[in-house]
Amino acid sequence: MKHFKGKSASILVGVIIVLFSIGAEAKDLYEIKCIFPYWTGFAPTFLARDLGYFEEEGLKVDIVFDDDRGNVLPAMMRGDVDCSERTIGEYLTRPRTDETTGTAIGTIDLSLGADAVIADGSIKTVADLKGKVYAGEPNHPAYMLIQVALKEVGVAWKDVIYRPIQTADGMAIFEDSSIAAVGGFEPMISQTLKATSRKGAHILLHSGDYPGLIVDVIVIRTEQLKKHPDKYAGFLRGIYRAIDYLNQNPVKAKEMMAPHYTLTPKEFQESLDVGVEYTSYEKAVELFGTPGQQGKIHEVFDTLMDIALEHDLNDVKLSADKSIDNTLLNDLWKGHKR
Structure with a gap:
């Protein structure tokens, strides 16, 4: 997917569970276990946590790197993880079907040259x-x-x-x-x-x-999303507030994010200079559309789905409407500060 995705970070499923279990006891906080590749495009998730935005939403977000998609989907199906961040193209390939858990609720970054x-x-x-x-x-x-x-x-x-x-x-x-x-x-x-x-x-x-074709999305375990939509709306608010902070305080934000990747702020910036854009809330709405109205991401989904079928990357044609939920983005800030 991009700058650091080739770096090995694969871990055994048992290790995933152990790492997520450490410090899991947090009174009155709803725990979200999130997993994604070693890629700086996902860094706003760390920033939102470090700035305390998740905690303000009543959330405790645990994060683990794993580059191997083969680990992630089974872990989500078992309920070991609640959240994953990857490209929409990776999302829609085998063994996923329309019944497989995992619903895309927002974007986090676009590849514009990387x-x-x-x-x-x-x-x-x-x-x-x-x-x-x-x-x-x-x-x-x-x-x-x-x-x-x-x-x-x-x-x-x-x-x-x-x-x-x-x-x-x-x-x-x-x-x-x-x-x-x-x-x-x-x-x-x-x-x-x-x-x-x-x-x-x-x-x-x-x-x-091809702006918008290679986009990283936030995918939530469908069962948890249905039970606690308010918690995942809070998760999105944390992400987009972090991106707002990054845009307003770029130097400080990159100083905070870089250590999570064992990088200097200069190295972190270089990883973005190749063509990465963090998606603001407004950009996410533009890509995802509004309830009853499809966005650019639906078109991209269908284009990549056709490619996946043509090249034997999946056995069934997935429905964009069943895989993408843009309702949380609608009125995301109503009754909440940004």
Whole structure:
């Protein structure tokens, strides 16, 4: 998904449970156990907690990093976690069905350049990939980007030679002259372009070319959302108040967020400079729409769902309306301070 997602942070499910259990006793606070990849796009969750916004909402939010999606969905299905933050494209793939727990209730960040496809000098446009080798990790943002771009220029996926790889291997694989293009995310993209010996290597396309396509959403265990919608409305308020604080106090906010990723504030800023936008409340409403009115995220969902089906990333067509709930965003601040 982006700058740090390739960094291993996978943990055993038993460890997840133990970590969430530590200090779980907090009188009069409703506990939310949240899990997401090691990616600075999710940092406002830490900021909201550190600023005390969650506690003001009567919440205790526990956070654990885990890059492995294979751990997250089973944990949510068992009830070990209540909250996950990931791209909408990752959300809708196998083994999810319309009955699987997990409802998207808001956004937290947009990728506007952090995910990309690089190519050698012979590939000037996406159409030039016809008959050439593209290497990338399946079900990652760059994979979705290349599908959309190829469809736009009328090149069928079957006419591109696809080689599945791990993103972490992308830099070495790009040195193979038989590989025309490689998909990935920052910092792999920038590092590869700096280190490669291939002449004319360049960014062929990136997530900034398709604003809103690569978006990270906040997903809540459906059973808990139905029982306690007010608690998760409070969770959203905490997130968007933290993003407001970040916009008003960028230096202080980044000083607070950086240590959670073992980064200096400068390194943290560099992780955002590649093309990351934290979504304000207003942007979230624009993307999610209002009750009875679909937003941009529904269109993106359907586009990526078609790709998932075409490429055997799921067996069933999911409904955007069943997966996305925009009701909490409506009147989120009514009776509450912002």
